[in-house]
Amino acid sequence: MDSGNIAWVLVSAALVLFMTPGLAFFYGGMDRNRNVLNMLMMNFYCVLVVPIVWVGVGFSLSQTPFDNDFIGGFDSFFLKDITVAGDGMSLAVVAFLGMFAAITPALISGAVADRMKFSAWAIFVPVWSLLVYVPVFKWVYGGWLGQRGSIDFAGGTAIHVNAGIAALAAVLVLGRRQSAPTPPHSMPLVMIGTGILWFGWFGFNAGSALAANGTAVQAFMNTFLAAAAAGLVWVLIEWLRDGHPTNLGAASGIVTGLVAITPAAGYVSGPSPIFIGVIAGVSGCYAVRLKHKFGYDDALDVVGVHFVGGLVGSLLIGFFANPSFFDGAFMEGLFYGGDAKLLLEQAIANGAAIVWSFALTYGIMVALKKTIGVRVSEESESGGLDLAEHGETAYHG
Amino acid sequence: MKLITAIVKPFKLDDVKDALRAANVQGMTVSEVRGFGRQGGHSETYRGAEYKIDFVPKVRLELVVDDSGVDAVVAAIKSSASTGKIGDGKIWVTSVDRLVRIRTGEEGPDAI
Numbered sequence: 353m354d355s356g357n358i359a360w361v362l363v364s365a366a367l368v369l370f371m372t373p374g375l376a377f378f379y380g381g382m383d384r385n386r387n388v389l390n391m392l393m394m395n396f397y398c399v400l401v402v403p404i405v406w407v408g409v410g411f412s413l414s415q416t417p418f419d420n421d422f423i424g425g426f427d428s429f430f431l432k433d434i435t436v437a438g439d440g441m442s443l444a445v446v447a448f449l450g451m452f453a454a455i456t457p458a459l460i461s462g463a464v465a466d467r468m469k470f471s472a473w474a475i476f477v478p479v480w481s482l483l484v485y486v487p488v489f490k491w492v493y494g495g496w497l498g499q500r501g502s503i504d505f506a507g508g509t510a511i512h513v514n515a516g517i518a519a520l521a522a523v524l525v526l527g528r529r530q531s532a533p534t535p536p537h538s539m540p541l542v543m544i545g546t547g548i549l550w551f552g553w554f555g556f557n558a559g560s561a562l563a564a565n566g567t568a569v570q571a572f573m574n575t576f577l578a579a580a581a582a583g584l585v586w587v588l589i590e591w592l593r594d595g596h597p598t599n600l601g602a603a604s605g606i607v608t609g610l611v612a613i614t615p616a617a618g619y620v621s622g623p624s625p626i627f628i629g630v631i632a633g634v635s636g637c638y639a640v641r642l643k644h645k646f647g648y649d650d651a652l653d654v655v656g657v658h659f660v661g662g663l664v665g666s667l668l669i670g671f672f673a674n675p676s677f678f679d680g681a682f683m684e685g686l687f688y689g690g691d692a693k694l695l696l697e698q699a700i701a702n703g704a705a706i707v708w709s710f711a712l713t714y715g716i717m718v719a720l721k722k723t724i725g726v727r728v729s730e731e732s733e734s735g736g737l738d739l740a741e742h743g744e745t746a747y748h749g
Numbered sequence: 750m751k752l753i754t755a756i757v758k759p760f761k762l763d764d765v766k767d768a769l770r771a772a773n774v775q776g777m778t779v780s781e782v783r784g785f786g787r788q789g790g791h792s793e794t795y796r797g798a799e800y801k802i803d804f805v806p807k808v809r810l811e812l813v814v815d816d817s818g819v820d821a822v823v824a825a826i827k828s829s830a831s832t833g834k835i836g837d838g839k840i841w842v843t844s845v846d847r848l849v850r851i852r853t854g855e856e857g858p859d860a861i
Contacts, residue, residue, distance in 0.1 A: 535793055535800040594794040604796060640796045653796060 354439065356564040361444045364559020367552045368451035372399050372458050374548030378603065379462045381541030382652050384534045386736025387466050388541075388746045394461035394473055402454040405478045407431055410453055411446050413482070414489045421496040423487055441562075448559060456485050456511045462652035463519035466529050467733050470741045472726045476716060480518065484712045488514050488705050501694065502701035503673070503682050505571065506560035508615025508666040509698075509705050516659025517706045518713040519650060525717035526726055528649040530733050539599050546603040550579055553610045557617040567678055571617035574625035575610065581629030582609025586637045601637075608636035608657050612665030616672065619682060624672040632664045666702055670695025750845040750858060751819050755810045756782070756838040757830040762808050768829035769812070772821050775861065777812040788836030807838060813845055815858050 376395035380388045402410075412428035428434055436443050457477045464473070491497040492510040504510055536542055557575045561568035586605025591597040612632030613625055620628065640656035643649070650656070673685035673694055683697075684690030720726050727733075732740035739745060757765055762779065769777060783804035790803040814822050819842060826840055850860035 533798070533800075535795050535802075590794070590797070594797060596794065598795065600795050637797070641798070644798065656796075 354563075357562070358439055358441060358444055360564040360568065361441065361448050361559060361562055364555035365444070365448040365451050367555025367559065368448065368455065369399065369552075371451075371549055371552035371556065372396070372455045374545050374552055375455065375458055375462075377541050377545030378549060378607065379465065379545070379652050381538040381543075381545060382462075382536040382600070383465050384736075385537040385747060386738055388537065388738065389744050390470065390737035390741055391461065391465055393470070393742060394464075394468075395458045397474065398458040398461075398477055399454045401474070401478050402457065402481055403450050405481050406450040406453045407446065410481060410486050411449065414449075414486045415494070421499065422491065424490055445562065448562075452507060452511060452556070453481060453485060453489075456507075456515050457481055459512070459515035459654060459658055460519045460522060463523050463650045463654040464526055465651035466737065467727050468526060469724070469726055469728050470737075471724055472720045475724070476522075476720060479716055480713065483716065484518060484709050485510075485514065488708060491704065492701060497697075497701040497704055500697050500700065501683055502697040503619060503669060503694075504615045504666065504701070505618040506557045506614045508611070508662045509702050512611045512614060512658045512662025513666065513702050514705050514709045516655055516657075516662055518709045519654035520648060520659065521710045521713035522717050523648050523650050525714060525721055526649075528647075529651065530730060533651070536600060542603050543599055546606055550606055550610065553579070553614075557610075557614060561618055567618045567680075570621055570678070574613050574617045574620060577625040578613035578629035578632070579606045579609040581626045582606065582612065582633030582636070585630050585633035589634065589637045604636060604640070604653070604657060605633045608632050608661040611658055611661030612668070615662065615666040616669045618678065619669055619674065619680070620672040621674050621677040624674070628665060628668050628672065631668060632661050635660050635664045663702055666698050667695065670698045750813055750848055750861065751816060752811065752813050752843045752845050753819065753822055753826070753840065754843070755826050755830065755840040756784070756807050757810065757826070758832065758837060759806055759808045761830045761832070762810075764829045765810065765826055768825040769822065772818075772825040774812060774814070774818075774822060774825075777810055780809045780811075782807050782809045786836065786839075805836065813848060813861055815861055 372395055376392045380391040383391045407430060409429055412426060413424045415424045431446065434442055434446060457480050489510045492504050553575055554572055558568045558572035561571055583602045583605035586601045587597045590601040609629040609632055612628055616628060636657055639660040640653045642656065669685060671685045671687050673682060674688045675682050675684055683694040685694055686692065717726060728737060728740060783806055785804055788805060790801060790805060792799050792801050823840055823842065831837055848860045849856050
């Protein structure tokens with residue numbers, strides 16, 4: 353029994369839980385002042401409903417038994433047969449992974465901001481968790497995609513690409529907002545959220561070593577450096593291109609860097625996280641403008657930040673993976689003596705996740721649209737979702 | 750009696766208040782307002798997208814003075830709120846028909 357490992361996994365689980373309120377503030381500050389509480393509630397709702405779904409059936413369906421490449425089994429429903437015998441690690445892992453399950457659908461909330469009915473969101477989240485998150489998680493970790501040789505340290509494919517492409521499918525069904533987008537109502541709130549996300553992300557990435565060891569330390573360092581590099585490059589581009597180094601640019605770059613290093617955190621070393629951060633920062637900074645070109649209303653840029661960041665980071669593993677540094681049993685990237693096999697497998701894994709997530713999310717949204725409806729009324733949308741959906745006002749006076 | 754209304758730059762409020770105190774003004778009401786004049790608005794760029802901010806924050810002062818005090822008060826606001834740049838604001842004076850102090854019921858100039 354190694355009490356250090358258990359302590360680190362439990363602390364990391366708490367750190368990952370803290371990311372959901374961080375995300376809520378990051379999105380909430382960017383949103384308009386009459387919809388900020390709706391945004392916070394869409395995020396907090398995920399940590400209310402997903403833990404129950406996860407412990408009830410999600411964990412079991414994503415894990416056990418491992419004799420199936422596509423979906424887990426029923427053996428651990430409601431924590432059946434999971435004990436704290438020995439060091440308790442098996443229960444700690446259920447908790448740790450439950451935090452990941454909770455924040456993944458929360459990522460989508462930024463895209464559907466300002467117009468989605470809360471009742472539709474309330475159904476969407478648990479259904480999406482079971483039909484999209486759970487199978488993709490199983491495929492990537494121990495299922496058919498992982499067995500082919502693709503790797504995903506802390507959830508680049510399983511979480512960020514998955515939620516990012518789902519966000520695109522969701523807004524295509526939901527449609528555009530009535531009124532023109534507004535600038536962030538509270539940049540200080542965005543910056544607080546960004547700080548909390550970065551802090552929590554050390555648990556997300558370094559905790560994914562599931563041990564207090566050297567891989568955790570390198571993942572920690574990578575999380576530190578990639579976010580800094582991506583934030584720096586995003587700010588520099590805006591400064592040169594648009595004239596000012598903005599807080600939102602720094603925040604966007606930091607989060608994009610964190611997303612991009614997530615799949616690679618335990619597989620790259622040395623200066624690689626800086627290169628990954630720079631490439632992700634440049635990609636994200638231009639990707640957030642694609643919505644203006646193609647016309648999809650991804651309100652707070654979930655596609656540009658999470659989908660693009662996650663995809664870039666996951667594909668870059670094909671170049672930067674360095675198994676000899678970690679003494680790890682994964683393929684080498686192109687820059688470390690490998691051939692293109694790893695890059696190809698990364699592309700296949702992301703392609704499979706993209707197709708499944710997009711198709712299923714689109715289907716769930718269409719089903720909701722045809723039954724209870726997915727949009728608030730025009731009056732609610734113009735008057736604000738805080739009052740219409742929650743009976744609350746963020747800023748009195 | 751006259752109502753003097755002035756729109757000034759927010760950061761000039763303290764200077765204006767001190768100048769009016771020095772001119773023996775007994776009270777005033779201040780509101781934070783937004784609007785546009787010749788200064789117009791400005792634009793802000795978020796994630797590469799430009800947003801026009803059409804309304805500029807300003808402060809509105811309102812005070813009622815006796816006819817004899819109007820020139821001194823207008824002069825005090827004009828000199829203390831001025832920066833010489835566009836957007837310094839405006840002062841206007843209107844007549845007041847009736848004025849009541851709620852606590853005592855006094856009316857007219859006695860209520861100022």
